[in-house]
Amino acid sequence: MPYSERKISVRQPVYFDNAATTFPKPLSVRNAVSNTIAYAGGNPGRGGHPLAKRAGETVYRARESAAQLFGAQPENVVLTLNCTHALNLAIYGLLYTGGHAVISSMEHNSVFRPIAALARERIITYSIAQVSPDSAQTLANFRRLLRPNTKAVICSLVSNVTGQILPWRELAAMCKENGIAFIADGAQGCGVLPVSLSDGISVLCTAGHKGLYGIMGSGLLVTDGKIPLKPLMQGGTGSLSMSAAQPDFLPDALESGTVAVPAAAALDAGIRFIAQRGMTAIFRHETALCERLIQGLKQKPNVTVFRDAQAEYAPVVSFVLDGEPPADTAARLAAKGFCVRAGLHCAPLAHNTLGTSAEGTVRFSPSVFSTAAETDAFLHAL
Numbered sequence: 001m002p003y004s005e006r007k008i009s010v011r012q013p014v015y016f017d018n019a020a021t022t023f024p025k026p027l028s029v030r031n032a033v034s035n036t037i038a039y040a041g042g043n044p045g046r047g048g049h050p051l052a053k054r055a056g057e058t059v060y061r062a063r064e065s066a067a068q069l070f071g072a073q074p075e076n077v078v079l080t081l082n083c084t085h086a087l088n089l090a091i092y093g094l095l096y097t098g099g100h101a102v103i104s105s106m107e108h109n110s111v112f113r114p115i116a117a118l119a120r121e122r123i124i125t126y127s128i129a130q131v132s133p134d135s136a137q138t139l140a141n142f143r144r145l146l147r148p149n150t151k152a153v154i155c156s157l158v159s160n161v162t163g164q165i166l167p168w169r170e171l172a173a174m175c176k177e178n179g180i181a182f183i184a185d186g187a188q189g190c191g192v193l194p195v196s197l198s199d200g201i202s203v204l205c206t207a208g209h210k211g212l213y214g215i216m217g218s219g220l221l222v223t224d225g226k227i228p229l230k231p232l233m234q235g236g237t238g239s240l241s242m243s244a245a246q247p248d249f250l251p252d253a254l255e256s257g258t259v260a261v262p263a264a265a266a267l268d269a270g271i272r273f274i275a276q277r278g279m280t281a282i283f284r285h286e287t288a289l290c291e292r293l294i295q296g297l298k299q300k301p302n303v304t305v306f307r308d309a310q311a312e313y314a315p316v317v318s319f320v321l322d323g324e325p326p327a328d329t330a331a332r333l334a335a336k337g338f339c340v341r342a343g344l345h346c347a348p349l350a351h352n353t354l355g356t357s358a359e360g361t362v363r364f365s366p367s368v369f370s371t372a373a374e375t376d377a378f379l380h381a382l
Contacts, residue, residue: 013334013337013338013339014337014338014339014374014377014378015339015367015370016338016339016340016365016366016370016374016378017339017340017363017365018210018365018367019160019210019341019345019363019365020210020341020365021207021209021210021216022209022210022211022213022367025213025214025215025266026273028269028272029213029214029215029266029269029270029273031269032265032266032268032269033262033263033265033266035265036055036058036261036262037262040055040057040058040265041055041261042054042055043055043258044056044058044059044238044258044259045237045238045239046238046258055261058261058264058268059079059261059264060074061264061265061268062077062079062265062268063075063077065268065272066220066271067222069271069275070195070196070220070222071196072197072222072223073225075225075249075251076222076225076250076251077220077221077222077251078220078222078250078251079220079251079263079267080205080218080220080221081217081219081260082207082208082209082216082217082218082219083185083186083205083206083207083210083219084219085219086206086219086220086221087110087114087183087185087205088110088114088232089221089231089232089254090154090183090203090221090229091114091115091118091152092114092230093229093230093254094151094181095118095123095124095151096230098124099124099149099151099152100124100125100127100147100149100151101115101124101125101126101127101150101151101152101154102126102129102142102145102146102150102152102153102154103126103128103153103154103155103349104128104131104138104156104166104349105128105129105130105353106156106159106161106162106166106347106349107128107154107155107156107185107347107349107350108156108160108346108347108350109346109347109348110346111154111155112349115154127145128349129141129145130353131164131166131353133308133309133311134310134311135166135167135170135311136167138166138167139167139171139174142171143174146174146178146180150178150180151180152180152181152182153171153175153180153181153183154183154184154185155171155183155184155185156184156186156187156189157184157186157188157189157190157193157195158186158188158189158193158314159188159316159347159350160188160316160345160347160350161316161318161345161347161350161354161361161363162307162313162317162350162354163188163290163314163315163317163318164308164311164312164314165189165193165311165312165314168184168189168195168199168201169199169200172199172200172201173200175200175202176200181202182200182201182203183202183205184201184203184204184205185206186205186206187205188210188211188316189211189314190204190206190207190210190211190212191211191213191274191279191282192211192283192286192314192315193283194279197222197223197224201224202223202224203221203222203223203224204220204223205219205220205222206220206222207219207220208220208263208266208267208270212270212271212274213266213269213273213274214263214266214267214269214270215263215266217260217263218260218263218266220267221254223250229253229254231246231253231254231256232254233256233257234246234256235256235257236256236257236258237255238252239252240252282368283314283315286366286367286370287314287315288372289315289366289370289371289372290313290315290316290364292376293317293375293378293379294307294317296375296376296379297319300382302322302323303319303321303322304319304322305317305318305319306318306319306354306356315366316363316364317364317365318354318361318363318364319362320359321362325359326342326359326360326361326362327342327359329342330342333362333381336381337381338377338381340362340363340365341363341365342361343359343360344360345360364378
C-alpha cells in the first residue's frame with residue numbers, strides 16, 4: 001500500500017531531531033541526574049566532606065566510562081560544556097603558536113569558525129579538503145594539501161548534515177605518517193560508531209548529549225596525552241591552589257571552575273546505557289529507520305535525498321522537496337507533530353559542498369527510541 005494511503009496513529013510530537021540532541025533520554029540517565037542533585041550535591045575536589053567526595057566519585061566514574069569507551073586513560077578525559085567547547089580547547093590549545101591546518105569541506109562551524117578566526121588574526125593559515133563520496137579520493141584531497149608547517153588535520157568523523165562517514169582511520173594514519181596531530185569532531189559518530197584513540201586520533205572531541213545520551217551541557221575532550229594543549233581558560237581547579245600558574249597536568253589544566261556534576265552523572269549513565277543496548281544494535285536500528293525513510297521518499301517524485309551510493313553513512317538523512325523551502329517543509333511537519341531540523345545546520349561548508357547553501361535541507365535523525373511506525377507516519381504526513 002502506498003505511504004499516502006496508510007492511516008497510522010502516532011503519539012504527538014514525534015522527535016526526529018536527534019542529531020541536534022537525543023530525546024527522550026534513557027530512564028537511567030534521568031535517574032542519575034536526579035540522584036546526583038539529591039545525594040551528591042557537593043563540589044568535587046573542593047572539600048573533604050562526604051558530599052564533596054560523592055561528587056568527586058561521580059565525576060571520576062564518568063571519566064572511567066568515557067576512557068573505557070574511547071580507549072583512553074581516565075586522567076586524559078576532560079569534561080566540557082559541549083563538543084564546541086572541546087573543539088575550541090583543542091584548536092586554540094594547539095594552534096596558538098601558528099602553523100597550518102587542514103579541515104574538511106563538511107565541517108561544522110565549531111571547527112570552521114575558530115580556524116577562520118585564527119586565520120583572520122594571521123596566527124595560522126588553513127586549507128579546505130574537498131570531501132568526495134569516494135573515500136580514497138577524499139584521502140588524496142587531504143594529502144595534497146599537507147605542507148611542511150601543517151600542525152593539524154581537523155575533521156568530522158561523520159557529517160552532521162548528510163551523515164556521510166569520513167575515512168577517519170585512513171586520515172589518522174596519514175597524520176601519523178607525517179607527524180601531524182589529528183583532531184576529530186565525533187559529535188555525530190560517537191555512540192553509533194566504534195571510535196577509539198587506537199584509530200590514531202590525537203584528540204577526540206564530542207558531545208555528551210547526542211549519541212552518548214547524556215544531558216545538554218555535557219561534552220568531552222579525550223586525548224592521547226602526547227600533545228600539550230594550552231588552556232583556553234584559567235582559574236580554580238581544586239589543585240595547586242597556592243600557585244598563580246594553571247596546573248600543567250590533565251584533566252586539571254583544561255578544567256577551570258566547577259565541573260557540571262549532574263551532567264557527568266548523566267554522561268556516565270548514557271555510556272552504560274549504550275554498552276547495555278550494544279552500539280552495533282543501536283546503529284543497525286537507526287540505520288534501518290533511515291533506509292525505511294529513503295525507500296518511502298523514493299516513491300515521491302519531487303524529493304531529492306542527499307546520499308551517494310559510493311559513500312557510507314551514519315543514521316542521518318538530508319532531503320528537500322522540490323519547489324518548497326526546507327524551513328516550510330519543517331514547519332508543515334511540526335504542525336503535524338513531527339520534529340525535524342531545517343536550514344544550514346551550523347555547517348555552511350557542508351552546504352556549499354552539497355550545493356544547498358541558499359536554504360539548506362531538511363534533516364531526519366532517529367534515535368534508539370524511534371520506531372518504524374513513527375517513520376511510516378512521518379512519510380504519511382510528508
